[in-house]
Every structure is written in structure tokens, then in C-alpha cells.
Amino acid sequence: MELNGQTVLVTGGAGFIGSNFILYLLEKYKNLKIINLDKLTYAGNLENLKTVEDDPRYSFIKGDITDPAVVGQVMVGIDIVVHFAAESHVDRSVMNPAEFVMTNTVGTQVLLDAAVKHKIKRFHHVSTDEVFGSLPLDLKLKFNEDSHLKPNSPYAASKAGSDLLVRAYYKTFGLPVTLTNTSNNYGPYQFPEKFIPLVITNLLEDKKVPVYGQGINVRDWLWVKDHCRGIELAITKGRLGETYCLGGSEDMINNLVVIKKILKIMGKDESYITYVKDRPGHDLRYAIDSSKAEKELGYRPTIKLDEGLEMTVKWYKDNQGWWQRVKTGKYQTYYKKQYGDMG
Ligand code: NAD
Numbered sequence: 001m002e003l004n005g006q007t008v009l010v011t012g013g014a015g016f017i018g019s020n021f022i023l024y025l026l027e028k029y030k031n032l033k034i035i036n037l038d039k040l041t042y043a044g045n046l047e048n049l050k051t052v053e054d055d056p057r058y059s060f061i062k063g064d065i066t067d068p069a070v071v072g073q074v075m076v077g078i079d080i081v082v083h084f085a086a087e088s089h090v091d092r093s094v095m096n097p098a099e100f101v102m103t104n105t106v107g108t109q110v111l112l113d114a115a116v117k118h119k120i121k122r123f124h125h126v127s128t129d130e131v132f133g134s135l136p137l138d139l140k141l142k143f144n145e146d147s148h149l150k151p152n153s154p155y156a157a158s159k160a161g162s163d164l165l166v167r168a169y170y171k172t173f174g175l176p177v178t179l180t181n182t183s184n185n186y187g188p189y190q191f192p193e194k195f196i197p198l199v200i201t202n203l204l205e206d207k208k209v210p211v212y213g214q215g216i217n218v219r220d221w222l223w224v225k226d227h228c229r230g231i232e233l234a235i236t237k238g239r240l241g242e243t244y245c246l247g248g249s250e251d252m253i254n255n256l257v258v259i260k261k262i263l264k265i266m267g268k269d270e271s272y273i274t275y276v277k278d279r280p281g282h283d284l285r286y287a288i289d290s291s292k293a294e295k296e297l298g299y300r301p302t303i304k305l306d307e308g309l310e311m312t313v314k315w316y317k318d319n320q321g322w323w324q325r326v327k328t329g330k331y332q333t334y335y336k337k338q339y340g341d342m343g
């Protein structure tokens with residue numbers, strides 16, 4: 001499907017990936033309109049979209065996706081929905097699962113109802129590889145579109161519920177949907193509760209960096225703009241009702257290795273590494289087999305981790321005001337609760 005000429009509702013567009021996606025679309029497509037519906041939770045930040053706030057193609061509505069009245073109004077005149085809005089941090093889902101079920105599962109169902117009612121041309125659902133659970137440290141094993149749902153955290157379970165609802169609305173109501181399940185993103189505008197920006201900003205503050213357990217957990221790191229491109233491809237080239245798994249470009253890089261790479265880029269030694277209590281239900285390894293997306297969509301990540309980390313460190317160095325404003329107030333309360341007196 002063609003994106004130019006469409007009106008696109010982006011939910012959660014003030015968050016990390018949603019804001020990168022809006023900037024990506026506005027740069028690439030001259031003739032499209034974007035409406036950003038976001039509740040502005042602690043993770044939503046309109047500063048991310050400062051460069052486009054006066055762009056006539058872009059508008060922002062503050063609202064909650066769990067509110068059928070708001071969603072019903074916003075859906076009028078929309079052609080395509082790209083659904084990012086979610087509670088996204090696993091550690092917070094351990095502290096407060098209910099909020100995750102409400103936004104991620106119920107919120108998705110509210111959006112789906114409105115999308116059916118307003119005969120939306122496409123509903124694209126942005127989901128995660130965490131719905132598939134955890135892999136052992138065996139290079140041969142990867143998640144793909146046929147992997148079983150085996151979520152291990154309330155976050156992952158709430159996202160798995162949303163994936164199933166999207167599928168059901170395709171089968172039952174004929175809503176034209178596509179889905180993507182993606183690995184760990186990193187890059188500009190990521191909230192510093194997540195691993196990579198937490199490590200970088202702590203080091204910029206000359207603070208220790210917390211490693212859960214032994215640091216042997218493996219993630220499949222994906223540069224955020226490569227994810228945005230993957231979503232664009234799924235919308236423009238994907239088959240209706242299909243799921244596409246989008247992975248990063250490297251295998252078997254554990255958390256300790258990621259920290260050491262960042263320490264090297266920032267010219268710091270390993271004394272900053274602090275081992276802390278492990279996350280309950282901590283998934284050991286994620287890895288995605290993207291071959292379906294490669295074959296059907298032409299998806300291919302372009303940025304390797306070393307290059308992406310260099311760019312990410314540079315971004316956080318160049319945008320100290322952005323993260324310093326975010327790391328105040330409620331963030332400090334959360335940090336203390338999660339990490340105690342780690343420093
Ligand atoms: P984020 O936490 O940075 O942003 C989430 C956004 O959703 C925020 O702007 C927040 O204000 C908004 N939001 C939360 N609850 C809302 C509600 N009830 N109504 C309206 N808006 C609400 O998240 P992110 O990292 O950008 O992730 C975006 C999406 O991508 C999520 O669905 C997540 O599950 C998925 N995903 C993330 C990753 C990753 O590595 N970050 C990987 C794969 C998939």
C-alpha cells in the first residue's frame with residue numbers, strides 16, 4: 001500500500017520508537033498527514049518532536065488509548081493506524097502488572113474496535129520478540145513467526161494478549177492488519193530506564209552501571225531507524241494478516257560485552273561495572289530469524305552494533321539537556337526503588 005496521500009494515526013508517538021518513526025515518515029513522505037495520540041506517561045516526551053511541531057502535516061492529541069470516547073473521536077478520517085502505545089519496561093511490569101494489562105491489552109482492543117467501526121484501511125501492530133519467551137545460549141535456535149507464545153513477564157504477557165487480539169480482529173471482523181515482532185531497539189530518544197541509555201547516561205554522570213545477575217543475558221540489538229524502516233516495509237509490502245519478525249544484525253552479544261563496548265567508547269575502565277540483584281523471570285536470550293521479512297519485504301538492518309553504539313553515545317553526549325530533564329523527580333524515585341543505594 002502507498003503511504004503518500006494517507007492520514008496516519010500513530011499511537012504512542014511521543015515515546016522512543018514512535019517519535020523516531022514519525023520523524024522518519026515526515027522526512028521520507030512529503031504528502032502524508034500524521035496524528036500522534038499519546039497519553040504522555042513518564043515515557044512520553046514531546047521534546048522528541050520539537051523539530052516537526054509546526055509542520056502542517058503533523059498534529060498531536062493528548063489522550064489515552066483505553067478511553068473509547070477519545071479513541072472513537074480520533075479515529076474519524078484516519079486511513080492507517082500504526083500502534084506503538086504501550087507500557088514498555090519489563091522491570092516496571094514486575095512492580096505494577098495491572099497498568100500493563102490495561103494499556104497494552106485492553107488499550108489495543110479499544111483501538112481495534114474503533115478501527116473496525118471506522119473501516120480503517122490498515123492497522124499495523126508493533127510488538128516484541130519477548131512474547132516468545134527465552135532461548136538457550138545455542139546459536140542455532142532463533143525465534144520466528146511460528147514460535148510459540150511463552151511470555152515470562154507481565155509486560156510480555158500483556159503484549160502477547162495484544163498480538164492475539166489483533167489476529168482475532170483480522171479473522172473475525174476482516175480488519176486489514178499487519179504485525180511486527182521486533183528485538184531490542186536502541187538509539188536517540190530512548191528513555192534512560194532501558195539498558196543502553198541507562199549505562200551511557202550513568203557514565204556521563206560518572207556513576208556506576210548496574211548489571212543484572214552475571215551479565216550473561218543476550219539481546220538482539222537493533223538500531224531504531226532500522227526498525228522504523230521494517231515497519232514501513234510491513235505496511236507498504238506486507239501481506240494482510242501476516243506477522244513479520246524483525247531482528248538486529250548480530251548474534252550472541254551479552255550485556256557485559258555491550259557495557260564493555262560502551263566503556264571503551266567513553267574512555268572509562270571496568271571499575272564502573274556493578275553487579276546487582278537479577279530481574280525476576282529474566283529471559284536469558286533473544287534472537288530473531290528475520291528471513292521471512294528479508295524475503296517478502298526486503299528488510300535488512302543497516303547499522304551494526306559498534307557503529308550504532310558510537311552514534312548513540314554521541315547523541316546522549318550532544319543532548320545532555322534532554323536526558324538530564326528526564327532523570328529528575330519521579331525517575332529518581334523509580335531508580336531508588338529499583339537499584340537501592342547503588343550510587
Ligand atoms: P516507550 O515506553 O518509549 O513509549 C511508549 C509511549 O506510549 C509513550 O509515549 C507513552 O506516553 C505512550 N503511552 C503509554 N500508555 C499510553 C496510553 N494508555 N495511551 C496512549 N499513549 C500511551 O516505548 P517504546 O520503547 O518506544 O516502544 C514502543 C512500542 O514498541 C511498544 O508497543 C513496545 O512494546 C514495542 N517494542 C519496543 C521495543 C524496544 O526495544 N523498545 C522492541 C520491540 C517492540
Ligand code: DAU
Nearest residue numbers: 088089090128129130183184193194195210211212217255
Ligand atoms: O526485545 C524487545 C524488548 O526489549 C522490548 O519489547 C521492551 O519494550 C524493551 O524494554 C526491551 O526489553 P528488555 O527487558 O530486553 O530491555 P532492557 O533495556 O530493560 O534490558 C536489556 C538487558 O539488560 C536485559 O537482559 C536486562 C539487562 N539490564 C537492564 C537494566 C535496565 C541490566 O543488566 N541492568 C539494568 O539496569
